[in-house]
Amino acid sequence: MFPTHFATFLVILVFFPHSFADTTSFVKAGYYYSANEISSSDIKSNLFTHLLCAFAFINSTNYNIFINSSEEHKFSIFTNTVKLQNPSISTILSIYSGGDSSSVFNSMLNQSSYRQSFIDSSIETARKYGFHGIDLCGVLPKKGKELANLATLLREWRIAITSDARNSKKTELVLVMTGYYLKDSDFISYPFESMQKNLDWVHFAAYDYYVPKKDNVTGFHAALYGSYGWENTDSGIKEWRKRGFSSNKLVIGLPYHGYAWTLVQQGEDGVGKPAFGPSVTMDGDMAYKFIKSYIRSFGDGVVSSYNATAVVNYFTVASTTWVNFDDVEAVKEKVSYAKKNGLLGYNVFQVGNDDNWVLSRAAQEVLDEDHHHNRRLLIIVLLTTLTIALLLGIVLCYYYQGTVTTITRLIYKLRIYLSAGEEDLNGNDSDLIVFSYLTLKVATNNFSKENKLGEGGFGVVYKGKLRKGQEIAVKRLSKTSKQGLEEFKNEIALTARLQHVNLVRLLGYCTKKYEKLLIYEYLPNKSLDHFLFDPRKSILLDWRKRVNIIEGVTQGLLYLQEYSNFTIIHRDLKASNVLLDHEMNPKISDFGMARIFGKFDLEANTSKIVGTYGYVPPEYVKKGIYSPKYDVYSFGVLLLQIISGKRTSCYYGTHENMNLLEYAYELWIEDKGVEFFDPSLDDTKSHCKIMRCMQVALLCVQENSADRPSMLEVDSMLKNEGAAVCTPNVPAFSTKKHEDYAYDKGDMSNSGFKFSSINDVTISQMVPR
Ligand SMILES: *[C@@H]1O[C@H](CO)[C@@H](O)[C@H](O)[C@H]1NC(C)=O
Numbered sequence: 108m109f110p111t112h113f114a115t116f117l118v119i120l121v122f123f124p125h126s127f128a129d130t131t132s133f134v135k136a137g138y139y140y141s142a143n144e145i146s147s148s149d150i151k152s153n154l155f156t157h158l159l160c161a162f163a164f165i166n167s168t169n170y171n172i173f174i175n176s177s178e179e180h181k182f183s184i185f186t187n188t189v190k191l192q193n194p195s196i197s198t199i200l201s202i203y204s205g206g207d208s209s210s211v212f213n214s215m216l217n218q219s220s221y222r223q224s225f226i227d228s229s230i231e232t233a234r235k236y237g238f239h240g241i242d243l244c245g246v247l248p249k250k251g252k253e254l255a256n257l258a259t260l261l262r263e264w265r266i267a268i269t270s271d272a273r274n275s276k277k278t279e280l281v282l283v284m285t286g287y288y289l290k291d292s293d294f295i296s297y298p299f300e301s302m303q304k305n306l307d308w309v310h311f312a313a314y315d316y317y318v319p320k321k322d323n324v325t326g327f328h329a330a331l332y333g334s335y336g337w338e339n340t341d342s343g344i345k346e347w348r349k350r351g352f353s354s355n356k357l358v359i360g361l362p363y364h365g366y367a368w369t370l371v372q373q374g375e376d377g378v379g380k381p382a383f384g385p386s387v388t389m390d391g392d393m394a395y396k397f398i399k400s401y402i403r404s405f406g407d408g409v410v411s412s413y414n415a416t417a418v419v420n421y422f423t424v425a426s427t428t429w430v431n432f433d434d435v436e437a438v439k440e441k442v443s444y445a446k447k448n449g450l451l452g453y454n455v456f457q458v459g460n461d462d463n464w465v466l467s468r469a470a471q472e473v474l475d476e477d478h479h480h481n482r483r484l485l486i487i488v489l490l491t492t493l494t495i496a497l498l499l500g501i502v503l504c505y506y507y508q509g510t511v512t513t514i515t516r517l518i519y520k521l522r523i524y525l526s527a528g529e530e531d532l533n534g535n536d537s538d539l540i541v542f543s544y545l546t547l548k549v550a551t552n553n554f555s556k557e558n559k560l561g562e563g564g565f566g567v568v569y570k571g572k573l574r575k576g577q578e579i580a581v582k583r584l585s586k587t588s589k590q591g592l593e594e595f596k597n598e599i600a601l602t603a604r605l606q607h608v609n610l611v612r613l614l615g616y617c618t619k620k621y622e623k624l625l626i627y628e629y630l631p632n633k634s635l636d637h638f639l640f641d642p643r644k645s646i647l648l649d650w651r652k653r654v655n656i657i658e659g660v661t662q663g664l665l666y667l668q669e670y671s672n673f674t675i676i677h678r679d680l681k682a683s684n685v686l687l688d689h690e691m692n693p694k695i696s697d698f699g700m701a702r703i704f705g706k707f708d709l710e711a712n713t714s715k716i717v718g719t720y721g722y723v724p725p726e727y728v729k730k731g732i733y734s735p736k737y738d739v740y741s742f743g744v745l746l747l748q749i750i751s752g753k754r755t756s757c758y759y760g761t762h763e764n765m766n767l768l769e770y771a772y773e774l775w776i777e778d779k780g781v782e783f784f785d786p787s788l789d790d791t792k793s794h795c796k797i798m799r800c801m802q803v804a805l806l807c808v809q810e811n812s813a814d815r816p817s818m819l820e821v822d823s824m825l826k827n828e829g830a831a832v833c834t835p836n837v838p839a840f841s842t843k844k845h846e847d848y849a850y851d852k853g854d855m856s857n858s859g860f861k862f863s864s865i866n867d868v869t870i871s872q873m874v875p876r
Pocket residue numbers: 166167168169173
């Protein structure tokens with residue numbers, strides 16, 4: 108009996124560790140400003156729990172929410188994009204009502220029907236784009252009737268949000284708002300009671316206290332502490348608390364920007380010194396990353412200092428420009444402050460200003476330190492307990508059979524918990540997560556058969572589920588695999604740098620002795636070959652879906668060849684390397700054999716022959732030469748398979764003596780292309796015709812690599828119905844020559860004989876770039 112109780116105790120320790128270390132609910136939020144140069148896919152979203160997409164505005168005529176049409180696309184993809192890296196992230200739509208918009212906001216506020224339009228459209232807009240919440244930014248403190256109306260708005264808003272959740276059966280939207288600094292002496296205020304009740308939290312805008320455009324003496328714009336009379340975050344937060352708002356609903360703002368002032372007297376720097384206004388930029392505002400590069404480029408030996416009393420970084424350039432901002436030290440101190448004072452979290456303004464995620468990582472580190480401290484404590488407690496348990500277990504197992512196995516299992520689970528921290532490791536510069544082997548072992552249920560997704564030349568791919576519920580695909584390279592450490596490193600380095608919706612995303616990796624594992628985003632629909640070559644499933648892929656897949660693969664290849672920073676040759680494009688997401692969008696996977704191709708190299712030579720038979724062009728098989736035309740060739744083969752549903756590994760034709768390419772070419776030459784098509788396909792409603800695809804595919808698989816079109820030309824031929832398409836030559840690996848086909852065909856003057864259009868115009872001349 109005793110050991111059973113003991114086991115229960117252990118189970119409690121192992122499975123409810125948060126009663127010992129509570130860091131789960133801390134809010135790590137950040138504003139993404141859509142006009143900023145970084146795109147949402149560049150955000151390291153695993154450094155955040157919430158991301159705010161800014162800004163939507165209020166229409167002055169009907170008080171509905173609108174998103175600037177030039178920005179709308181960014182908003183529409185935002186949630187899905189940031190979820191790729193961090194599936195548990197929440198996104199929030201931010202509505203701006205400050206500056207020019209404040210008069211619109213105020214006239215909305217005092218009219219019940221206007222408020223209703225505003226509220227309804229805000230919920231509708233947030234839902235439409237898949238956001239998990241709404242933020243109201245820019246509302247300054249108010250007084251009198253406006254103050255009361257703001258209280259009413261928030262109450263009505265919460266009611267509407269609650270009823271929306273009930274009706275839509277979705278999780279209730281988060282409702283948050285930005286609040287600003289208040290002085291003890293201010294008459295203006297916020298409706299604290301209503302805010303406390305109806306909002307999930309308030310972002311305290313803990314910055315811009317002193318700015319060079321308004322103030323004619325220098326000041327720290329975001330000091331945490333200050334001597335009497337100087338506005339600072341600590342006094343601001345205390346004032347909010349005094350007026351009745353509780354700390355555990357306050358989120359501290361972290362500015363990722365600073366201000367540059369022009370000093371009146373050379374060398375007279377510091378706080379409270381006369382200033383002529385902004386320096387460096389129009390309003391003196393400088394993004395953190397710009398500050399860092401400014402110091403590097405113009406600072407001429409300048410180093411910034413940290414004032415630990417005020418918690419701020421600053422520097423002076425050429426005795427005339429004085430800049431104050433938050434560097435790593437200030438950010439860390441502010442996060443500690445938030446933890447120590449029981450605030451709910453922090454909110455970054457704005458993520459695009461970070462310099463290589465230095466500040467966000469620093470903020471995260473402060474929490475990790477706490478976490479590790481708690482974890483260490485827990486480990487000590489557990490180890491002691493375990494030792495006792497083990498001893499007891501050994502003694503008691505004479506009496507109670509099975510106790511030893513129970514304890515072994517518990518020890519195993521304990522190790523899992525203790526190892527889980529490694530999952531968050533973000534050490535190297537490629538931004539990849541280093542997973543612990545144990546984490547992956549658990550996630551894949553010890554690499555069980557049930558979790559197996561597929562098997563390639565390099566090893567088996569398993570489906571896995573992390574502790575937080577995120578699904579992953581784990582590629583375990585077989586120990587005997589041809590992919591050596593070199594290819595492994597190559598794949599990691601390459602894939603980490605490639606980010607495109609039509610490329611599978613690498614999340615991280617793991618190495619342990621002889622084990623090498625790659626962790627990818629999990630795609631629920633497996634790979635294209637599962638559909639194409641299975642008669643029951645291929646019906647699910649109608650022509651519209653196949654066109655979408657063709658377009659996606661084209662875009663992925665275009666990115667690799669033309670739009671990424673380097674030209675990449677995949678070298679193993681095939682149906683089983685085209686994965687499909689839940690909406691059947693294609694993503695190219697498996698970069699194990701990819702090579703960076705110098706932009707100016709025409710072709711390169713290699714001694715190792717790789718690739719999959721059937722997709723490999725002849726110049727590679729024969730001479731080991733590869734160029735971007737390698738992938739064009741594989742693409743052509745893939746295209747033929749997509750339109751026919753046929754494998755490359757079989758022989759076709761009445762005598763079953765033709766490979767797929769020869770068969771396709773013969774039917775096409777004889778004007779019988781339709782016989783080649785998958786009979787279930789119907790292109791009558793599509794702008795993209797199967798016959799045209801077949802012709803483009805045949806161009807891609809021509810023997811001579813110079814004759815094959817580039818991916819840009821392929822894209823253009825597939826998209827523009829009007830674009831001219833050449834007549835393909837005999838495909839690679841044909842046993843027959845031109846003349847043979849002509850002979851087979853018989854009458855060369857037949858109008859259906861396309862082959863004779865020998866005015867050999869090269870494609871690049873016919874297709875405008
Ligand atoms: C605002 O609403 C009016 C009336 O519905 C509409 O005509 C106008 O286009 C809207 N403006 C914007 C910027 O959405």
